[in-house]
Amino acid sequence: MDLRAWADRAVAEISAWQREFGDAEPHPDAVVPEARFTAGFDELLGRLRETYPFHHPRYFGQLIKPPHPVAAAGYLxxxxxxxxxxxxxxxxxxxxxxxxxxxxxxxxxxxxxxxxxxxxxxxxxxxxxxxxxxxxxxxxxxxxxxxxxxxxxxxxxxxxxxxxxxxxxxxxxxxxxxxxxxxxxxxxxxxxxxxxxxxxxxxxxxxxxxxxxxxxxxxxxxxxxxxxxxxxxxxxxxxxxxxxxxxxxxxxxxxxxxxxxxxxxxxxxxxxxxxxxxxxxxxxxxxxxxxxxxxxxxxxxxxxxxxxxxxxxxxxxxxxxxLPPTPDGLGRLLRASRRAALRWAELLERSPVLSAYQRPELDVLAVVPEAGSMSEIDRRTEAILRGGMADGSAYLAAMEVTAGDLHRRGHRPRADRDRARILRGALLKPEHEHWIGTCHAAVEELARRAAG
Structure with a gap:
C-alpha cells in the first residue's frame, strides 16, 4: 500500500467533513508562515536521521520496529x-x-x-x-x-x-x-x-x-x-x-x-x-x-x-x-519471526566465534561471543555492538549476565569478574526470516574482528 496516497486521502476526507460545519479561519496568532515552517520541518527531518534504522532487518536490537502502514494510516x-x-x-x-x-x-x-x-x-x-x-x-x-x-x-x-x-x-x-x-x-x-x-x-x-x-x-x-x-x-x-x-x-x-x-x-x-x-x-x-x-x-x-x-x-x-489476530492473519507474521529465531540458533551451533546463550522460546536470542574469560566476553560484546553501529552492518542490543548464569547454560568462561555483557537480538520483523543469514554473517564477521 502507498502510505502517502492514503495519508492524502485522510487529510482530504477529514478536511471535507470539518468544512461541513462552516469555514472557520485559524486564529492569526496560530498561523505559522510557510517559510518558517519549511525551515523548522527541514531541521526536524535532518534530526530524525540520527535515529537507528528501526525499519530495516539490520536492526534487531531492542523490541522496536515501525508500525505497519495500515496502523500509521489509521492513526493519522x-x-x-x-x-x-x-x-x-x-x-x-x-x-x-x-x-x-x-x-x-x-x-x-x-x-x-x-x-x-x-x-x-x-x-x-x-x-x-x-x-x-x-x-x-x-x-x-x-x-x-x-x-x-x-x-x-x-x-x-x-x-x-x-x-x-x-x-x-x-x-x-x-x-x-x-x-x-x-x-x-x-x-x-x-x-x-x-x-x-x-x-x-x-x-x-x-x-x-x-x-x-x-x-x-x-x-x-x-x-x-x-x-x-x-x-x-x-x-x-x-x-x-x-x-x-x-x-x-x-x-x-x-x-x-x-x-x-x-x-x-x-x-x-x-x-x-x-x-x-x-x-x-x-x-x-x-x-x-x-x-x-x-x-x-x-x-x-x-x-x-x-x-x-x-x-x-x-x-x-x-x-x-x-490483519486479524488469528493464526492465518497476524499469526503468519509471528511464525516468520519464530522461524528466523530458530534458523539463527542453527547457524550459531556451527559458528566458531559465537554461541547461543540458550535455545529461544519465542523470537529473542541472547548470543555469547566465544572467549576464555568474563572480561574478554564483555570486551568483545562491546566491540561487536560499536562495530556494527559504526559500519551499519548490524544493530544489536546487550544484556548483563553473571558467571553463574553462563555456567548453568553450559558456557565455561573463567570467572575473572562476576558480570559481563552478552549480545541480544530481537527478530520482531517477519522480514528477518529472509535476512537472518545476512545478519548472522555480519555479526560473525564483527566477532572475528573483535577476537583478532
Missing amino acids: AAMLLNPNNHALDGGPATTELEREAVDSLAGMLGIPGALGHLTGSGTVANLESLFVAREIHPGAAVAGSAEAHYTHARTCHLLGVPFVPIPADPAGRMDVAALERQLRARRIGTVVLTAGTTGLGALDPVPEVLELRRRHGFRIHVDAACGGFFALIADDAPDGVAAAPFRALAECDSVVVDPHKHGLQPYGCGAVLFADPSVRRFYRHESPWTYFTSDEPHLGEISLECSRPGAAAAALWLTFRL
Whole structure:
C-alpha cells in the first residue's frame, strides 16, 4: 500500500467533513508562515536521521520496529480529529473502536468477556493490574520472577506493596519450587508470571503455578507485553511455540499485552484485561464535568489514565480489520519471526566465534561471543555492538549476565569478574526470516574482528 496516497486521502476526507460545519479561519496568532515552517520541518527531518534504522532487518536490537502502514494510516486519520477516549463525548467513534479492538485481544488470549482497555504502555497496564491486586489483597506481597521486567518491583514500590523476587531456573523461567517455599513462608496475594521475558523471551510455567494457586489461593497476573501475540501460534508445531503456557492464560486473573510490539502498532499502545469484570469497582470515582453524555460506562471509569488517544484505538482497530489476530492473519507474521529465531540458533551451533546463550522460546536470542574469560566476553560484546553501529552492518542490543548464569547454560568462561555483557537480538520483523543469514554473517564477521 502507498502510505502517502492514503495519508492524502485522510487529510482530504477529514478536511471535507470539518468544512461541513462552516469555514472557520485559524486564529492569526496560530498561523505559522510557510517559510518558517519549511525551515523548522527541514531541521526536524535532518534530526530524525540520527535515529537507528528501526525499519530495516539490520536492526534487531531492542523490541522496536515501525508500525505497519495500515496502523500509521489509521492513526493519522483519527489524529487529525484528536479524540480522547476518556469519556464518550471525547471520542464517541473511537471509544467503540477501542472496545471492539480490546474484545479481539481478549479473544486472542482466550479470555472473552474480559474487562479491559488500551493504555499508553505495558508499564501502565501492569501498574493497573497490580493496583487491582493490592485492592483485592491489601497488605499482601506480590511475587515475581527475578527475570521479570523491572517495572513490577518498581510499581510495587510505588504502590507501597512488598515485592518478593523468585529465582529463575536455568532456562530463565520462574522456579516453581522456590515460589512454593515463599508461599509457605509469607502472605503473597498475587504472583506475576511472564509470558515472554524482555531479556530472553522465556515463558514462565503458567500451568504449574495454576496448580499452586489451587492450594494457596493467590491471584495470577501475567505480563504478556512481549509475548502475548504468540498465542496465535501456540500449537507446539516446529515453527510455533509451546501451547501450554498460552492455553493456561484463560484461567489467570489479569493479562497485559503490548500491541506496539508484535501487534504492528505505533507507541504507545498497551492493553490490560481482567477476567473478572467486577474489578471495575476499584476504579469507581466521580467526575461531574466528564461523564454526562451517556449512562453507558465510559472507558475513563475503568482506567487510571485520564486523557487517552483515540487515534491509538483507530490504528489498532484498522489493523485488526485487515490483519486479524488469528493464526492465518497476524499469526503468519509471528511464525516468520519464530522461524528466523530458530534458523539463527542453527547457524550459531556451527559458528566458531559465537554461541547461543540458550535455545529461544519465542523470537529473542541472547548470543555469547566465544572467549576464555568474563572480561574478554564483555570486551568483545562491546566491540561487536560499536562495530556494527559504526559500519551499519548490524544493530544489536546487550544484556548483563553473571558467571553463574553462563555456567548453568553450559558456557565455561573463567570467572575473572562476576558480570559481563552478552549480545541480544530481537527478530520482531517477519522480514528477518529472509535476512537472518545476512545478519548472522555480519555479526560473525564483527566477532572475528573483535577476537583478532
